[in-house]
Amino acid sequence: MPEAEVGPLAPGQTGTASLAGRRVVVTGGSGFIGGHVVAALCRLGADVLSVDRRPAHPFRCHPQGDHDVKLVLGDLTDRWVVDASVEAGTAAIVHLAAQTSVLRSLQDPQGALDNNVTALGALLERSRKAGVSTFVLASSNAVVGRGATGTLHERVPLMPLTPYGATKAAGEMLLSCYDAAYGVRGVALRLTNVYGPAMTEKDTAVPRLMRAAAGESRFEVYGDGSQVRDYVNVADVVSAVLLALGSPAMSGPVVIGAGHSVSVLDLVALVEQATGRHLPVAHVPAKAGEMPAVVVDNSLARSFGWSPQVSLEAGLAEVAREWFG
Ligand SMILES: NC(=O)c1ccc[n+]([C@@H]2O[C@H](COP(=O)([O-])OP(=O)(O)OC[C@H]3O[C@@H](n4cnc5c(N)ncnc54)[C@H](O)[C@@H]3O)[C@@H](O)[C@H]2O)c1
Incomplete structure (x- = not known):
């Protein structure tokens, strides 16, 4: 144009x-x-x-x-x-x-x-x-x-x-x-x-978990893994x-955000379920600057007509298919 x-x-x-x-x-x-x-x-x-x-x-x-x-x-x-x-x-x-x-x-x-x-x-x-x-x-x-x-x-x-x-x-x-x-x-x-497809180069939780599922590395859990996060x-x-x-x-x-938070250990279990693979995990000390918890209220976005459509289970299954076929 x-x-x-x-x-x-x-x-x-x-x-x-x-x-x-x-x-x-x-x-x-x-x-x-x-x-x-x-x-x-x-x-x-x-x-x-x-x-x-x-x-x-x-x-x-x-x-x-x-x-x-x-x-x-x-x-x-x-x-x-x-x-x-x-x-x-x-x-x-x-x-x-x-x-x-x-x-x-x-x-x-x-x-x-x-x-x-x-x-x-x-x-x-x-x-x-x-x-x-x-x-x-x-x-x-x-x-x-x-x-x-x-x-x-x-x-x-x-x-x-x-x-x-x-x-x-x-x-x-x-x-x-x-x-x-x-x-x-x-x-x-x-x-x-x-998270989602096309993040193979990223260094965030989901691709790290996929690399661990592929046997490339152990997944590092910061602290005890009970800290909750929201994955959209x-x-x-x-x-x-x-x-x-x-x-x-x-x-x-x-x-x-999804408006639904899971612990890091829950996420590990969900990725094991999505990939059908066991994940090697190592507990390491919590990093500086880590948020204690992320639990969000997405009602303002919802008031404009937005709502999350992809469940964490379905989204992880799609990512697992991309990584492992
Ligand atoms: N991915 C997440 O979980 C997440 C969560 C919260 C906020 N964000 C924000 O969303 C945005 C996109 O994140 P992403 O995960 O796609 O990151 P990404 O690293 O995959 O993409 C960022 C892109 O920006 C480019 N870039 C960075 N600085 C640049 C510069 N000065 N000039 C030109 N290009 C530059 C990089 O080359 C890269 O291609 C970022 O602002 C990030 O802070 C991401």
Whole structure:
């Protein structure tokens, strides 16, 4: 579609139908969640531009090759990449690129700050100047950190325990200000642990468990394994992103999680069930910055019509099929 025909989402436009033909920029489009988001937007007929510092890996469910996805290959901490990514006429941005590892953020807080705050600030500023109407940020429940003493919802005070959580909280603050002061509608989706197909390169609980099931390594359980976590399927995250893009009344933080938590030991048992394999497990001391528990209330997202569709059992079975056939 020629550039002139691609405009911002009009204030009254709702639903994903309004995305057809619209320029949507997805940062981190070569990543785990990004690949699924890019594919879904392509299916809806959006004019997708992916920005990443690495090209999309061909074996993942990326649409490159099948669809016409534009790619800006570069690092968003470089200003030219931000400028090249957001042109006038861009309707919306889905910002997924980030320093995503809590552990790495503890080792390199400045790197997390540069990537998760400074690059985001530059992207928001560029969005303001380009007239972008909607900005969806992948945030995390790590923003509440020390405040995670009960069920987590959007009104729990921000008390991050790690640079990762702090930079996501700072990102939410920037989003709030660009929304209030400049009308760039900002939605911060606070994702719980996301899992699903195409995460073989990730180093989070589910792929680690799959590697243990494959006999490649032992699965490390931090502490006694009774800490509970919420696992949300990537298909449900994609539907939350699409909902955020198409819902003019949605802004600010929105918790996106299954709304059902399981202990780490329960997850081990569920993966044994899904793979039909025994998992070698090693107990190691708990890591610094670990949230005591993650139990979420997803009722705000539900009030916009979102609800998780994939049960943990069904989602793990799909992942197990991808790994073991
Ligand atoms: N996966 C989860 O469980 C989870 C949970 C909560 C929040 N999130 C957030 O969701 C987003 C996506 O997570 P993911 O699991 O898909 O991560 P991922 O690591 O698979 O993908 C991130 C992508 O961003 C790219 N990237 C990072 N920094 C960049 C930069 N400066 N410039 C250009 N590209 C850059 C990487 O190359 C990568 O392809 C992140 O913001 C993450 O913090 C993820």
